[in-house]
Amino acid sequence: MRKLLVLSLLALPLAAQTLTDRVNSELPQLIETYKTLHSSPELSTQEAKSSSLVATRLKEMGYEVSERVGKYTDTQAVCYGVVAVMKNGKGPTVLIRSDMDALPIEEQTGLPYASLNKGVMHACGHDVHMTALLGTAKLLASMKDKWHGTLVLVGQPAEEVVKGAGAMLRDGLYERFPKPDYAIALHDHAGLAAGTVGYVPGYMMAAADSVNVTIRGLSGHGAAPEKTKDPIVMASEFVMQVQTLVSRENSPLDPVVVTVGSIHGGTKRNIIPDEVQLLMTVRTYKPEVRKRVREGIVRVAKGVGVLNGLAEDRMPVVEFLEGESIGSTYNDPALTERLVRAASKELGAANVVKIDPLMVSEDFSLYSLDHKIPALMFNLGAVEPARVASGEPLPSLHSSKFAPVPDATIRTGVRLMVASALDLLK
Ligand SMILES: [Zn+2]
Ligand SMILES: [Zn+2]
Structure with a gap:
């Protein structure tokens, strides 16, 4: 059955393929990558293998890749930031960010590809984000006739301790590499059905202050x-x-x-x-x-x-x-409106839903340089739709039982980010 599907896709001339066709033909390999990443999580600031996997794949796709971008305030610590650039003629510069770190949690999902690193788990879905970034990168690299401008893909370490984005900016992210006109990202959501996307115009996540x-x-x-x-x-x-x-x-x-x-x-x-x-x-x-x-x-x-x-x-x-401590995450309202339109066109309006903001925090906001660069973070549904519909209590992000459904989540994540990038780079 799968063979038939692949054969029929191959038979389609490239130009006639929809985005879904293209994502589907990449999906088996992406799911393999996802399982590899999920089973080998690394704690914040220790993302040596994850960053190396991301960098290697991006190089293979033809991106100009720099590794170990970032400077922590502790100057002894290695920062595993990855920056991949693809220039494709005149046009805007779009930054797409994925975080890469995992959490100190003993996984209890019972999945066959559960963490092999005892006491460490991808319980926030940054493995989903890395996989979606790689899928997006692959598709955009193969569709260069459909966009113009510059892509800057960022693999960011140490999000969970809100240090990675700051470290990369401190190390000249916007001086050594093209400075973006837009910055976009996604974060998986433990209460949204896989196949759907959530968005919040304006304030989406809170500023966090740690006080003793x-x-x-x-x-x-x-x-x-x-x-x-x-x-x-x-x-x-x-x-x-x-x-x-x-x-x-x-x-x-x-x-x-x-x-x-x-x-x-x-x-x-x-x-x-x-x-x-x-x-x-x-x-x-x-x-x-x-x-x-x-x-x-x-x-x-x-x-x-x-x-x-x-x-x-x-x-x-x-x-x-x-x-x-970190400032709040603010989604530029005009950019949100624009990309919600693009996402709705690709995924269907019913699958792109406005959701409530949260009081949790993120360091993605730093890429906007205090709202000077329009930025937007989407939420990506990651839960079996039937489980969401049943109203049963669901494991939250950072739970030892959080287990996104890989296929639909990653497929939707890639379609979302490719459609967003194509809209900004058309
Ligand atoms: Zn988290
Ligand atoms: Zn997270």
């Missing part, structure tokens, strides 16, 4: 609190008060999340400790809201210190971890 707060007191006997400054009581006050930044100081129409995900202090029930440490994540969309919430955290921490009569030099310490 240390509340310092004065230790002593748990039975003599009057001789101490109790940092556990102060930390409790802080945890409650900091939520009012969301509920009382912020417009309910501007999404904000303030989460204290870790709190540590004390060793024994009858000892009042010297300090308590809180680790927080803060999510916002608009830069002005982000600034206000960050300032608010500092004010609340200081307020708790004042309320409890702490000396000036014992006030709570608030530390923003800029290396673990």
Whole structure:
């Protein structure tokens, strides 16, 4: 049956082939690639083999490929960024990005091609993204009569720790290689049916700030609190008060999340400790809201210190971890409208759906240089349609059970990205 299909495709003159025909003839090899990538995941900043596979394939397709593009702030660390360029006459420059890293999760999907790297798993679908990038690259390289301009394909490391995009830009991504007029990407979606594509005009994902707060007191006997400054009581006050930044100081129409995900202090029930440490994540969309919430955290921490009569030099310490923080992901509305039209034409309007934004974060936004370069990230449905329709609880991204359906997901991803690139480069 498959042989017949392949033969009948071969019989079609190249020009008469639809995009689906072309993708279908590439699909068996792409699925093999996907399984290879899925079974050999690598953690953020360690993407040596994945990046090498991506680079090798892109070279074979005729791209001009550079490896190890990127500079982390830790100058000792190797950055495994891949940049592939194909120039095809006059026209705009389009950047297509795939991330490459996996997560520290023990896979529990039971798939025959499950991770062979113990404790590491492609649970965010970056293997789908790499495969879709390779499929897109192959098709566009074989259709050079259908587009004009420059393609810049980016294999980005260390997305999960929001360091990779910054590292590649720091290493001259836009100086050493053609600077894009548009930047596009896709991310698989654990709640959308395979075969469909989701989009969000405007803010799509939140800015994330990682914040450490240390509340310092004065230790002593748990039975003599009057001789101490109790940092556990102060930390409790802080945890409650900091939520009012969301509920009382912020417009309910501007999404904000303030989460204290870790709190540590004390060793024994009858000892009042010297300090308590809180680790927080803060999510916002608009830069002005982000600034206000960050300032608010500092004010609340200081307020708790004042309320409890702490000396000036014992006030709570608030530390923003800029290396673990990132701005929001914003989809340029005009570019979104344009490419939604192109995607609908290729995939059918019913398969391209507007979806809700999320409070998770990404570093793709950095490629837009603060909205100066129109950028768009699509969401790619990755779930068996019947499972979505059944309403059963589905494993989320970053779950040990997340298992995209390869065929339909990758086929749709390639059609989406090729149709988008062809529209921008026509
Ligand atoms: Zn992720
Ligand atoms: Zn991801």
